[in-house]
Amino acid sequence: GAGVSQSPSNKVTEKGKDVELRCDPISGHTALYWYRQSLGQGLEFLIYFQGNSAPDKSGLPSDRFSAERTGGSVSTLTIQRTQQEDSAVYLCASSLSGTGPDTQYFGPGTRLTVL
Amino acid sequence: GIQVEQSPPDLILQEGANSTLRCNFSDSVNNLQWFHQNPWGQLINLFYIPSGTKQNGRLSATTVATERYSLLYISSSQTTDSGVYFCAISTGGGNKLTFGTGTQLKVEL
Numbered sequence: 325g326a327g328v329s330q331s332p333s334n335k336v337t338e339k340g341k342d343v344e345l346r347c348d349p350i351s352g353h354t355a356l357y358w359y360r361q362s363l364g365q366g367l368e369f370l371i372y373f374q375g376n377s378a379p380d381k382s383g384l385p386s387d388r389f390s391a392e393r394t395g396g397s398v399s400t401l402t403i404q405r406t407q408q409e410d411s412a413v414y415l416c417a418s419s420l421s422g423t424g425p426d427t428q429y430f431g432p433g434t435r436l437t438v439l
Numbered sequence: 440g441i442q443v444e445q446s447p448p449d450l451i452l453q454e455g456a457n458s459t460l461r462c463n464f465s466d467s468v469n470n471l472q473w474f475h476q477n478p479w480g481q482l483i484n485l486f487y488i489p490s491g492t493k494q495n496g497r498l499s500a501t502t503v504a505t506e507r508y509s510l511l512y513i514s515s516s517q518t519t520d521s522g523v524y525f526c527a528i529s530t531g532g533g534n535k536l537t538f539g540t541g542t543q544l545k546v547e548l
Contacts, residue, residue: 366538367527367538368538425470425487428536429484430483432480
């Protein structure tokens with residue numbers, strides 16, 4: 325596709341349930357990033373994949389959060405045992421190389437509400 | 440950690456007015472981007488500008504890396520310019536972005 329796509333656009337879940345959020349990066353982009361935007365914390369980095377390198381997980385807030393990227397393309401962010409503080413918009417971005425001069429392009433986000 | 444400060448936090452303009460948004464950062468950068476988040480939440484890339492000056496239509500940006508600040512200029516503002524403007528930077532070897540808290544802009548008729 326022309327841009328980064330994410331699904332679902334909205335997700336409502338009950339506390340304690342697991343959720344999976346999907347990101348399709350721009351074709352040919354080797355770097356993929358997850359961020360989240362919440363009222364209290366603003367926009368914050370979660371995890372970063374670049375090519376076949378080990379992902380940078382330094383922004384994940386707890387071990388309930390994990391992400392994988394299959395075949396160097398699609399990524400899934402999984403949140404286990406969701407808590408109300410996980411409610412936020414989860415944004416995915418991709419970029420051509422992930423190093424050096426490089427522009428990140430963002431998807432429309434998934435709005436997660438934990439009841 | 441890296442600090443990214445944006446000013447002003449809020450700005451109201453009459454259509455046709457010009458404005459300058461500022462981003463101060465605490466470390467040397469290898470990536471600096473300006474984004475516009477529209478009322479539907481979409482983050483739109485405006486400029487990749489770790490140094491120097493760029494222009495795109497009514498928008499322009501300047502980054503003075505040695506003095507650790509960047510400016511976004513909006514000229515002849517329109518109601519469609521409303522939204523939140525974010526500055527984001529990365530330092531070191533990776534490109535993970537640290538975002539400022541944004542400038543909320545409202546352009547009125």
